[in-house]
Amino acid sequence: MHTKTIAELARGLRSGEFSSVELTRNFLDRITQYQNLNAFITVTADQALAQAEAADKKLAAGSTGLMTGIPIAQKDIFCTDGVKTSCGSKMLDNFIAPYDATVVTKFNDAGAVMLGKLNMDEFAMGSSNETSFYGPVLNPWDTNAVPGGSSGGSAAAVAARLVPGVTGTDTGGSIRQPAALCGITGLKPTYGRVSRYGMIAYASSLDQGGPMTRTAEDAAILLQTMAGFDEKDSTSVDKPVPDYLASIAQKLDGLTIGLPKEFFGEGLDAGIAAIIESAVDEYRRLGATVKEVSMPNLKYAIPAYYIIAPAECSANLSRFDGVRFGYRCENPADLTDLYTRSRGEGFGKEVKRRILIGTYALSAGYYDAYYLKAQKVRRLISEDFKKALSDVDVIMGPVTPSTAFGLGEKTGDPIQMYLSDIYTIAINLAGLPAISIPAGFLNAMPVGLQIIGQYFAEDRLLNVAHQYQQVTDWHQRSPKGFE
Amino acid sequence: MDNQKWEVVIGLEIHTQLATQSKIFSGASTAYGAEPNIQACAVDLGLPGVLPVLNEEAVRMAVKFGLAIEAEIAPYSVFARKNYFYPDLPKGYQISQFELPIVGKGYLDIEVDGVKKRIGVTRAHLEEDAGKSLHEDFHGLTGIDLNRAGTPLLEIVSEPDMRSAKEAVAYMRQLHELVRYLEICDGNMQEGSFRCDANVSVRPKGQKEFGTRAEIKNINSFKFVEKAINHEIERQVDLIDAGGRVVQETRLYDANKDETRSMRSKEEANDYRYFPDPDLLPVFISEALKAQIKATLPELPGAKKQRFIEQYGQDDESATTLTSSRELADFYEQVVQLSAGEAKLATNWMTGDVLGALNKAGLDISHCPVSPERLSGLIKRIADNTISGKIAKQVFDKLWNGTATADEIIEQEGLVQITDMGAIEAIIDTIIANNQGQVEQFRSGKDKVFGFFVGQVMKETQGKANPAEVNKMLMAKLKG
Structure with a gap:
């Protein structure tokens, strides 16, 4: 059962090949079997089985929803009523959310079965899942390598077939980068397409939830459930959600692909460049034409991001003060002691680093030079994309400059770690949708292809990704030991 | 204080609690007086993952106020985060407006001792209130009540146009009257719906530059505003006269002792690190909306x-x-x-x-x-x-x-006025007949005795006779 895609599982549930309870048991068993990967922070077995039983009743009554009875898991950044929601932090190790995130409600309403909560970098700050309070997640393709981050638990769980589809969140590449490093499909939707309500904020103007699955078709099914306007999120966009499966089988004749020359310069592993080029060749065979495009401001994306995201996070994380919820230090002497020790002991190193950077960037006398300047750069980058996308339908390029690096390899050097998001960050600054799909292997480790589209063109991205997956089998490969 | 020598400069910041049903960024009720923390929902508590959604009614009220003081209404205004840590501030930042407030320059006319004066309003901006810290009854600990957290406030900032405590009070009263006229604030000062901070400085008469100001916080009655300002003026003048210097600081007025005392100096002031709140979209006010709200303005x-x-x-x-x-x-x-x-x-x-x-x-x-x-x-x-x-x-x-x-x-x-003049005449005749002594006195020029006769008639009629008619008839009869 675990080798099937969500589309196949949905058919199997309907044909009576297996029940949701059987499916759920099967995946729960695998989660236990492969717990060494450390992909889950919390497994909600009892709740999952109860949801599966309810789903079986709905299926028996003729439910038509594709998600009914399908096991999923939530990144531990989404609040789940009555279930620990840690955000990968000691700060929230004792936090039982009293409400459901909108995304969680939508999956519940669709009849999905939640198996548990997935490991992640602390407060989604990290590119390797090594900043998690719960320890690193291992990459199923090489357990000495990182799975990427911050949605590292999500990517590893899908790659290891512990769950057929999961949620992730992407602030600077946190869906696409781990998807690429674990050989799965991950979609970061347009900013505003998926509600952020109940999704613990890292950088509010960049955060976006999205699906992580094995195939583009499954990503379409999950996005169908997740997307849509939410009156509880003022930044969600009130725009109809298209039927993502309806256009997925469209042929690609006439598709124009843009390749930004800045994506193929210094720093990109030659092996990865070759894989991206052969993927583009595959698209040529599918009827696409290819153009070079230029985005001169791309080189400023990382510095701009590391001002804007920390600035927003420095305020977003102020609520973790030891007063109302979360970690509180022992025997505080006074208010200042309560604040400094609760936050000092509750937050990890990377989170503190970003809070400090952000606080500094917003301080009187520095605001104009850092925050305002970064916002200007952000607009220039958006303009670059707008210009490029006026010439082409989609932009393609690598997701990461290298394949999954070794555990501990970059933890001592934050700058090197930040550079692993060099191809993904600009897309968040522009608010565009982008998908990462498996495109080959380098030294037995997966490589991802990134496809970037127009605002709200998730349907087009899924279509372009799906067509590639019809003629390639990279996405079907399974890591050894997890078949 | 020597009025010839010193000029006082006062500007007021007034926080008016807007009379919306629900809070500015959540659906929780704004009603006053509930049990602590009953009217605080997930958003007000600043739980992880929650997001603010702007209450449109608060925006309409702010615009209404702006139109009433003939202010510029910003076509585009922005909410910003004001960052500081305090236990009754759940998110660690207050959502306010900083660079682009919803209401720009306007004015209010006041009158003191028959002299009219126009006081400039610099701006008015929307923000959320914090909760309350309760320091009593917790055995050395502090209790937090977040019922008030997220209550909509319109902070109205005046120009430093007032030159006496009396003018400041007149301005405050005028504003108080106006917000109640507009039905955007209940004006209840005991419950904190209308609160005032005063910026006070003095300068030698004729000097152009402002003196160094002190800000007096949270003065919550008209009486206290006048007393607090006058006290502060005196303190500053005494200080300068004694060769000292006023320092820029925040002071708290103690109504019991009738004095202000230092809360924090400029050096200790927070760097609020304002930046636009990424959770909220800018507020756009169209001409059509302005016109629609203008039509609802009452007679001012x-x-x-x-x-x-x-x-x-x-x-x-x-x-x-x-x-x-x-x-x-x-x-x-x-x-x-x-x-x-x-x-x-x-x-x-x-x-x-x-x-x-x-x-x-x-x-x-x-x-x-x-x-x-x-x-x-x-x-x-x-x-x-x-x-x-x-x-x-x-x-x-x-x-x-x-x-x-x-x-x-x-x-x-039986209070109907006796209009039957015949009945009154009979009563008058009897009284004249029974009081011949007084009649003599009257006729000899003692006019005062007339009042005695009026009193007697009124007594007899139990006050129901028409006084004008009684006077007329009495006069005629007594003069004979």
Whole structure:
């Protein structure tokens, strides 16, 4: 059962090949079997089985929803009523959310079965899942390598077939980068397409939830459930959600692909460049034409991001003060002691680093030079994309400059770690949708292809990704030991 | 203080709590007085993952205020995060407006001792209130009540245009009256719906530059504003006279001791690190929305006062009094209408007996035990001479203390004015006959004795005789 895609599982549930309870048991068993990967922070077995039983009743009554009875898991950044929601932090190790995130409600309403909560970098700050309070997640393709981050638990769980589809969140590449490093499909939707309500904020103007699955078709099914306007999120966009499966089988004749020359310069592993080029060749065979495009401001994306995201996070994380919820230090002497020790002991190193950077960037006398300047750069980058996308339908390029690096390899050097998001960050600054799909292997480790589209063109991205997956089998490969 | 030597400069920041049903960024109720932390939802508590959603009613109220002071309404305004840590500030930042407030420059006209003056309003911006820290009853610990957290506030910032505590109070009163007229704030100062911070400085007369200012926080009554400012002026002048310097700082007024004391200096002031709140979209106010809100503006106090003078023939003082609140003005106009246009009588009764009785009882007009219907019933009987003004006061007492109408009281108590002149003449004749001594005195030139006769007639008629008619007839008879 675990080798099937969500589309196949949905058919199997309907044909009576297996029940949701059987499916759920099967995946729960695998989660236990492969717990060494450390992909889950919390497994909600009892709740999952109860949801599966309810789903079986709905299926028996003729439910038509594709998600009914399908096991999923939530990144531990989404609040789940009555279930620990840690955000990968000691700060929230004792936090039982009293409400459901909108995304969680939508999956519940669709009849999905939640198996548990997935490991992640602390407060989604990290590119390797090594900043998690719960320890690193291992990459199923090489357990000495990182799975990427911050949605590292999500990517590893899908790659290891512990769950057929999961949620992730992407602030600077946190869906696409781990998807690429674990050989799965991950979609970061347009900013505003998926509600952020109940999704613990890292950088509010960049955060976006999205699906992580094995195939583009499954990503379409999950996005169908997740997307849509939410009156509880003022930044969600009130725009109809298209039927993502309806256009997925469209042929690609006439598709124009843009390749930004800045994506193929210094720093990109030659092996990865070759894989991206052969993927583009595959698209040529599918009827696409290819153009070079230029985005001169791309080189400023990382510095701009590391001002804007920390600035927003420095305020977003102020609520973790030891007063109302979360970690509180022992025997505080006074208010200042309560604040400094609760936050000092509750937050990890990377989170503190970003809070400090952000606080500094917003301080009187520095605001104009850092925050305002970064916002200007952000607009220039958006303009670059707008210009490029006026010439082409989609932009393609690598997701990461290298394949999954070794555990501990970059933890001592934050700058090197930040550079692993060099191809993904600009897309968040522009608010565009982008998908990462498996495109080959380098030294037995997966490589991802990134496809970037127009605002709200998730349907087009899924279509372009799906067509590639019809003629390639990279996405079907399974890591050894997890078949 | 030597008024010849020093000039005082005052600017006020007034926080008005907007009278919306729910909070500015959540659906929780804003009602005052609930058990602690009952009216605080997930958003107000700042739980992980929650997001603010702007209450449109708060925006409409802010625009309404802006239009009423003829201010520029920003077509585009932005919410910003004001960052500081405090236990009753759940998110560690307050959502406010900084660079782009919703209401720009406007003005308010005040009057002090008959002198009119225009006070500039620099800006007014929307923000959320914090919760309350409770330091008593927790054995050395602090209790937090977040019911107030997220209550919408409109912070109205004046120009430093006021030159005395009296002007500051006049401005504050004018603003207080206006926000209640607009029905955007209940004006309840005890409950903190209308709070004032004052920026005070002094400078030698003729000097152009402002002196160093001190900010006095949270002065919550008209009386305290005047006292606190005057105290602060004195402190600053004394300090300078003694060769010292005023330092920029925040001071707290202690009403019990009638003094201000330092809270924190400029050096200790927070760097609030304002930046646009990425959770909220900019607020766009279209011309159409402005026009729509403008159409809902009530007649404003100044215009109403002018109309009362013209339409009801009131003097300046009465018109000022009767337009001091919308409820009072509405009450008055109802009385006039129900009494078929007896504007003058209505003015006299309202400014005299009604307000006097309310004052004595410590009530405001909305709790007046005599309704406009019952008061107009009384006024009609005065107007048509059924009762005299003197009897009317008795009837009013009964209206105040009971539920009967004026007609019922007049009927039950037999208070109808005696209009039968024959009956009065008989009474007068008897009195003259029985008091020949006094008649002699009168006729010999002692005019004062006339009052004795009037008193006797009124006693005999139990006050029901028409005084003017009694006077006329008595005079004729006594003169013989």
